[in-house]
Amino acid sequence: MPRQPGHKRGYAASAAVAFPRVEAFLDAIVGSIATHDMTIVRSGDCFEIASPYGAANLKVEPGILHLSVETDSRPALNRLKHALVGPISFIAASEDLVFEWTGDETGLTPLEDLRVLRVRRASQLTPRVRRIVFTGEDLFRFDREDQLHCRLIFQPRGVVSPRWPALNDRGHIVWPEHGKLATRVYTIRAIDPAQGQITIDFALHEHAGPATRWAVEASEGDIVGIVGPAAEGPKPAQFYVLAGDETGLPGIARILGRLGADVRGVAFIEMDGAHEIQPLVHPPDVEVRWLDRKGAEPGTTALLADAVRSVIWPADLGEAFFWGGCEHRTFRQIHRHLRNDVGLPRQRQVFYSHWHRSLSEEQIVAVGGEAYLPD
Ligand SMILES: Cc1cc2nc3c(=O)[nH]c(=O)nc-3n(C[C@H](O)[C@H](O)[C@H](O)COP(=O)(O)OP(=O)(O)OC[C@H]3O[C@@H](n4cnc5c(N)ncnc54)[C@H](O)[C@@H]3O)c2cc1C
Incomplete structure (x- = not known):
């Protein structure tokens, strides 16, 4: 456990989790933890983790995963x-x-990173993208170019005194008595913490689940909770390839707007119809290519995967960086290509499966890594 010399943290706990197939899942688990704003240093079978909440440690033994945590x-x-x-x-x-923990117990505690947002304005950016500008207090923790994503907790419309989930001593979420609220992962398209403002672009789709329904109906004053941030942003490079559908577009747009003027590359964005094209700020030598699926169902075309296959990569892949987010099947195809054909090193890419063509988010969570990870 990393500690400042002489620094004793106030709270500590540990758990030994029976996990017969721990080795098979270890890389994916460590990768997933790392995308949640935590840095991990491995030494042998031990992983030391630094997080905004405190320090943690994972230790692997045959059939057992040991966890320990210390916080102030x-x-x-x-x-x-x-x-x-x-x-x-x-x-x-x-x-x-x-997960059975021993050590300090604190009882139910609020989510430390939860902030309350209210809709300031909701408007149709394009026919299929609803832009919602939220206001809230103390949003500085979300203003991170290396952590672009957040989880939104959707309150019922018209609620006067919203109630929020808490965390128990096992590290599990406990929902208020009146029931569980829908939550979904979104990208922070823009943030201005000094003005207390966060902008999220919701891609509207035909099989609307709770998040899309909420966004379609949202009006001034409606409330969501936001937790996070999580998930890595871009890393310094000379050559960028960005790829996404409407759900990846907010991240691509945000990244393009921050790239240096001298970088090269290409951004591929799958959308449906010319009216979906948004004006994007981007460096002159990063081309933006809009890939129109012309009425085909989202997540059914080869447009994005073919476009990424057409890229001529620099000889030194250490100069290149790939960032993307799209439907799961396309995600797997592109991931396979980057690994097998391009040989792009893992640390030169950040790529997420954003949604699954035949599963809602609750179903993805129930299936686990198989519905989310590359093959
Ligand atoms: C890291 C990350 C960042 C993301 N950022 C954004 C973002 O900035 N903007 C954004 O709009 N989305 C974003 N998404 C995707 C978004 O979380 C999902 O699309 C989510 O499933 C939508 O929730 P829902 O309640 O509408 O649908 P769900 O209840 O999850 O699903 C209901 C049905 O809709 C289908 N479906 C879900 N999403 C889509 C879609 N986009 N197109 C077509 N069919 C769909 C499912 O297959 C299912 O059949 C992000 C996802 C991740 C993991």
Whole structure:
């Protein structure tokens, strides 16, 4: 456990989790934890983790995964447990893991990173993209170019006193008595914490689940919770390839707007119809190519995968960086190509499966890594 010399943290707990197939899941678990704003240093079978909530440690033994956490504040203890238990339970959903902690217990605690947002204005950016500008207080933690994503908790319309989930001593979410609220992952398209403002672009789709329905109906004053941030942003490079559908577009647009004027590359964006083209700020030598699926169902075309296959990469892949987000099947195809044909090193890419053509987010969580990870 990394510690400042002489620094004793106030709260500590550990768990030994029976996990017969731990080795098979380890890389994916460590990768997933790392995308949640945590840095991990491996030494042998031990992983030392630094997070905004405190310090943690993973240790692998045959059939057992040992977890330990140390934090300075009371609510941070359960939040740090959750930061481990969440990704581990999701990636290894098939393994039905049980987390029993020993050590300090704090009882139910609020989510330390939760902030309350209210809709300031909602407008149709294009026919299929609804832009919602939210206001809230103390949003500085979300203003990170290396952590672009967040999880939104959708409150019912018209609620006066919203109630929020809490975390228990096992690191699990406990929902208020009146029931579970829908949550979904979105990209922070723009943020201005000094003005208390966050902008999210919601891609509207025909099989609308709770998030899309909420966005379609949203009007001034409606409330969501936001937690995070999570998931890596771009890394310094000379040559960028960005690829996404409407759900990847907010991240691509944000990244393009921050790239230096002298970088080269290409951004591929799949959309449906010329009216979906948005004006994007981008460096002169990064080409933006809009790939029109012309009425085909989202997630059914080869447009994005073919476009990425057409890229001529620099000889030195250390100069290149790939960032993307799209439907799961396309994600797997592109991932395979980057690994097998391009040989792009893992640390030169950040790529997420954003949605699954035949699964809602709850179903993806129930299936786990198989519905989310590359093959
Ligand atoms: C890291 C990350 C960042 C993301 N950022 C954004 C973002 O900035 N903007 C954005 O719009 N989305 C984004 N998404 C995707 C978004 O979270 C999903 O599309 C989510 O499933 C939408 O929730 P829902 O309640 O509408 O649909 P769900 O209840 O999850 O699904 C209902 C049905 O809709 C289908 N479906 C889900 N999403 C789509 C879609 N986009 N197109 C067509 N069919 C769909 C499913 O297959 C399912 O059949 C992101 C996802 C991830 C993981």
